[in-house]
Amino acid sequence: MVETYQRRTALAHLGLVGRAAAGKGGAGVVMSEAGHRxxxxxxxxxxxxxxxxxxxxxxxxxxxxxxxxxxxxxxxxxxxxxxxxxxxxxxxxxxxxxxxxxxxxxxxxxxxxxxxxESRAVLSLKGPKTREVLARGVSLDLHPKVFGIGQCAQTGLSRCNVLLHQVGEGPHFEIYVLKSFSDYLWRWLEQIAGDFDLGIEA
Amino acid sequence: MLVIPCPYCGPRDEHEFSYAREGHIARPTNAEQISDADWAQDLFMRKNPKGVHYERWMHAKGCRRYFNVARDTVTHEIYAVYEMGQPAPDVKKESGR
Known part of the structure; x- marks a missing residue:
């Protein structure tokens, strides 16, 4: 019997849909996986x-x-x-x-x-405390006067090589990371964001 | 920690870079004729100056490009940053050393 290939996002195993539906909702930092791109x-x-x-x-x-x-x-x-x-x-x-x-x-x-x-997973972080979360693992200056909307930078976040992109107000950042590092990076970010009223969206 | 001004991305912390040793090394073009001793000299012997050192760095966590840096090995002061293929600037004169 041929089994249909079920394409999953890199973080599907974390059950983010269920956690978001369960109302894990703060407003300091809202984390989500941006899905296939x-x-x-x-x-x-x-x-x-x-x-x-x-x-x-x-x-x-x-x-x-x-x-x-x-x-x-x-x-x-x-x-x-x-x-x-x-x-x-x-x-x-x-x-x-x-x-x-x-x-x-x-x-x-x-x-x-x-x-x-297929090489990258995209994580999305938004909310007023986003810069403070990122600052725990990034050596770049993320002050809005220096790093604004439409800017991107490849750098190290925690121990991962990432591309940071500020996509919008809020501020709203997207983080491109190698898929094999995405589970680690999500858990690390979630641990840090726990200090800042974390919310999860699907 | 050094702050290295990448010629493409601007100043970034040293941890984003990997060191790529001495720059401006010209390999011998008469490879068949030179002796083993000369080969050893060419491959293994490097300058170890106290003062200005012309070296290569790679922006490993950023744009992943190689470039040249003129750095003082005593003070870590970076006198010049320039792209691959460009001649070494005479920073001793410019900085008065």
Whole structure:
């Protein structure tokens, strides 16, 4: 008998849906798992107008102009990773079409697009105490004058390599972490957030 | 702890970086002809200056790029940070050392 492959998010085993439904709700920090997301790693020469145009045509978003910033809104965003490296995000299930579009647009260029969607889990932290929770494990200055909406940074959080992205007011942060570290990082964050009136959303 | 100004990401704490040893080492182009002793010299012998050291660092937890740093091994002062492939700046003159 063929068993259907049940695709689960990295933190499905933690029963967050049930815990959220049970009303585990504080308002200091609200933690959730952001669910499946398409992530495409692209590399190319940012100074080459043809590369920038190809990215724009395939994704509809311009490359972020500054280091450690994010361009685009909603599901389709481009996150700066390095001087010649970015992540293009998309809704779940878009990966194959997006990679095909990018590779098509890159024809003849020294550029690459690679689907890395399954490598990362995305955790979401929001609420007035979010910066205080993150500050326990991050050496970056997260003061809103320094780190604001639309900025991202790759750094170390607790013992994990993560990408931090402030997506909105609240403040609302998203944390991209390797899936194999996501269970540890969630438990660590939950322990810290316990000091700050933790709530859980599904 | 050092605060190292990554040329791409800006100043970050030392724990985000990994040290990648001395920079500006040119490998011999006549590999077949040189002696074992010269090879050993080239592979294993490194400068150990008291003062300015030109070295490579990699921003391991950030943008994962290599770059060069001119650092004082006595004071840990960082005189210059520059991209791979660029010539070493003469920081002794600039800093008056």
């Amino acid at each position: 398409t992530i495409i790693n692209i590399r190319g020469n940012a100074q080459d107008p043809a590369f920038a145009a190809a990215v724009k045509s395939a994704t509809g978003v311009d490359l972020p102009a500054k280091a450690n910033t994010v361009a685009g809104t909603g599901a389709r965003q481009i996150l700066w990773l390095g001087p010649n490296e970015w992540w293009v995000t998309g809704a779940d299930g878009e990966a194959d079409a997006l990679v095909e579009a990018l590779r098509g647009a890159f024809t003849g260029q020294h550029a690459t697009a690679c689907d890395v969607s």
